[in-house]
Amino acid sequence: MKPTVVAIDLGSCFVRVVVGVIEDEEKGVVNVIGRSYSNLHQGSTQAGNIVNMEKMRMALKKAVEEAELMADVEVERAFVGLSTPEMRGFDAEADVAVQGKRRQVSREDIDNAFSAVREIGIPQDHKVLHIIPQRYLIDQQGEYEDPSGATGARLTIQAHTLVCPAVAVNNHTAICNHLGIRVARFIFEPLAAAEAVLTQDERERGVLLVDLGHETTQAVLIRKSSILHTFIQKFGARHVTSDLVEVVGIGQLEADRVKREIPLDYKEEGDEMEEGVELHQAVTETKKLVRKKMISEVMGARIEELFTDIREDLTRHHREGAYRGGVVLTGGGALLKGVAEMGQRFFQAPVRVGYPALIEGIVEEIARPDWTTAVGLVKFGFKYYPEECRKKRGLISKLFGSKK
Numbered sequence: 529m530k531p532t533v534v535a536i537d538l539g540s541c542f543v544r545v546v547v548g549v550i551e552d553e554e555k556g557v558v559n560v561i562g563r564s565y566s567n568l569h570q571g572s573t574q575a576g577n578i579v580n581m582e583k584m585r586m587a588l589k590k591a592v593e594e595a596e597l598m599a600d601v602e603v604e605r606a607f608v609g610l611s612t613p614e615m616r617g618f619d620a621e622a623d624v625a626v627q628g629k630r631r632q633v634s635r636e637d638i639d640n641a642f643s644a645v646r647e648i649g650i651p652q653d654h655k656v657l658h659i660i661p662q663r664y665l666i667d668q669q670g671e672y673e674d675p676s677g678a679t680g681a682r683l684t685i686q687a688h689t690l691v692c693p694a695v696a697v698n699n700h701t702a703i704c705n706h707l708g709i710r711v712a713r714f715i716f717e718p719l720a721a722a723e724a725v726l727t728q729d730e731r732e733r734g735v736l737l738v739d740l741g742h743e744t745t746q747a748v749l750i751r752k753s754s755i756l757h758t759f760i761q762k763f764g765a766r767h768v769t770s771d772l773v774e775v776v777g778i779g780q781l782e783a784d785r786v787k788r789e790i791p792l793d794y795k796e797e798g799d800e801m802e803e804g805v806e807l808h809q810a811v812t813e814t815k816k817l818v819r820k821k822m823i824s825e826v827m828g829a830r831i832e833e834l835f836t837d838i839r840e841d842l843t844r845h846h847r848e849g850a851y852r853g854g855v856v857l858t859g860g861g862a863l864l865k866g867v868a869e870m871g872q873r874f875f876q877a878p879v880r881v882g883y884p885a886l887i888e889g890i891v892e893e894i895a896r897p898d899w900t901t902a903v904g905l906v907k908f909g910f911k912y913y914p915e916e917c918r919k920k921r922g923l924i925s926k927l928f929g930s931k932k
Contacts, residue, residue, distance in 0.1 A: 531917040532561075534595075534606040535905030536588065536709075537717070538700060540573040540766070541742035541860060542566065543587040544902040545606075546894065547599040548887075550910050550917075556723075558906050560889040562599025563899075566590040575762050576613050576744040578699050585703050592707060598890070605710040605916070607909035609901050610657065611717040612696045613744055617758030619662070620648040623684045626666075633666070633675045633683055641685040654691040657716055662686045662754040673752070688755040690716050712916040713909060718748040719755070720904030721858045723911065725882030726750065733853030736875070737882070738838065739901070740861025742766050747838050749847055756850055759841050761834060765861035768830050775826045776818055779810045790820050791866035792828045824866075831867060835874040854878035862897040 530549050537544040547562035569587035572580035592603055622644035628634035641664075646656055664672040666680035675683060697714060704711050718739045726735060734751040741764040749757040772783035786807060804817040842848045854877050857867060862881045871879035883895055884903040894903060910917050 531910060531914070532601065533558075533906045533910050533917050534603050535609070535720075535902050535909065536592075536606045536704065537609045537902040537905060538578070538584060538588065538703070539609075539742060539901070540576060540744070540764075541570075542898070543569060543584070543591045544899065545588075545591040545595040545603075546899075546902045546906055547595050547601060547603070548889075548903075548906040551888065552886075553910075555886060556907050556911060557886045557888065558903065560887055560891055560894060560903075562595040562597075562601065563890055563894050563902075564591045564594035564598065566594075573743060576611065576741070577696065578703075581699065581703060585706050588703060589707055592709070603709055605712045606704065607713055607715055607905045607913070607916075608700055608704060608711050609717040609720055609905050610692055610696065610700060610714040611741075611744070611746055611760070612692060613760050613762045614693045614696070615657070615690065615716070615758075615760060616651065616654070617688055617690045617748075617755065618649055619686065620645050620689050621684060621686045622648060623682055626680055626683050631679050631681060633678045633680070635676065637683050638664075638675065638685075641683050642687075645685050645687050645689065649689065650691055653694050655694050655697050656689065657692045657714055658690040658719070660688045660690070660753075660755045662688060662756070688758070690755075690758065713913050715905055715908055717901045717905075718746045718758075720902075720908045721882070721900040722748065722750055722904065723908040724884040724900045724904035725856055725858055730853035730856065734850045735853035736838075736842075736851040736855045736877075738855060738857050738859075738871075740765055740834075740857060740859040740864075740867070742860055745834055745838075745859075745861070749842070749850055751850065757842065757845055757847050759838055761837055763830070763834065765859070765864070768827050768861070768864070771826050771830050772823065773810065776807065776823060777809055777816075778807045778818075782808050782810075786823060787827055787864065789865075790823050790827070792824060792831055792864055792870050827864070828870065831864070831870055832874070835871060839874060851875070851877055854880065856880055856882040858882040858897045858900040860898040 535546045542565045544565045548558040551557045551559045566587040569583040572583035624640045664675040665684040666678050722737050738747045745761045747759040769783045806815045868879045
C-alpha cells in the first residue's frame, strides 16, 4: 500500500491541510487526494505567534473535516509546520570518540555525535526542532557527507541547529491534540517549502529560499541537503497592506485588492505608472484618484526594506556569495507583481517565484506559492521520517472505518 501523508500548516492568514499519497517514493511525486483551508482564525495570531487558541482550533477543525471528507480518510496524525519569530538557527560543532570495530565509524557513532551537538547552545525554555549536518570530519581531516565506514579515532560533526520556544511547540501540540490529532513531527516551515520548490541544481550550487508569509518572512540558505544560515523577520505581506492603509488612506479590503494589481517594480519608467486609479477612502468611502506610481512606491519601500535586511544579514555572516543557484521566493507575498524583478536587482542573482513541483491529483488550488509549505510538509515528512508514515496505525484511517 502506498503511504498516505497528512500535513497541517497553521498559517497566520490561512490554516491549510493537505492529504497526499506518495506515488513515486524515489522522485517524491505526491498525489493530492484531499486539501482544504480556513481563515476562521483571523486575528488569532500576532507577529507570527498564536494569541487565540480557540479561534485557531476552530479554523483547524473546519479545514481537517473538509480535507477528510474529500480524501475519504480520518486524520489521526500529521506533520505540522512550525515557525515563529523567536526561532533561532545557529551553527554548532561536537566531537566524539569512534567506538566502532577497527575504529570504523558506525551508525552508533553518528548517533552519539548528534546527541553531543544537541546539547550545545540550546537556550532555556527552547526545544530542538532540527539538527541538520553540514559536514563530518575524521580526526579533523577530510569532509564527509556520510562518514559511515570511515576510519579514525575522533568523529566531528558540524551542524546547523534549529530551536523553537517550548511554548510554541506546546501550543501547536495542544491545538492538534484537542481535535484528536497527534503530531508525527514538527517541521520548520521554510525547510518544507524548500522540499516542494527547489531543484537539485539549485541545491548543488547553493540557493536562498525566501518565504514571504503574511506576518513574518523567513529565509534559509541551503546547499545540497544542509542549511548554511537562517533569517526570520517580523513583518510580511500583511505589512504591505498596512502601509497602503496608512499612507494612501484607503480601507484594508481595498488595499488587499490593489496590492495584487499594481506591480512593485516601480523603478521601471513608463506612462502607465503615471496613470491614476480610483480607490475608496477608508473613512468617507468616497473615491479618490491615486497615481499607480505612488502605490507602487509605498509597496516597494516595504519590500526593499525586507530584502535589504536579508542581504545585510547574509553579509554580516559572510554568506553573501553563497547562493550561486539564485533566489527562490515562496509564500503569499511571492504573488505580488514585480517582486521577483525587484529581488533580482537587490540580490544580483537569478530570482524566481517557486511553485510546488511533482504533484498530481487535486492540484487546481494548491499549485501556488502560498501552498508550498503545506505541500512541502507532505514531501519532507515522508522523505526524512518515512517510519512515521509506515507505522501500523499510520497517519490516517478510513473515514467510515475505525474511529478515534
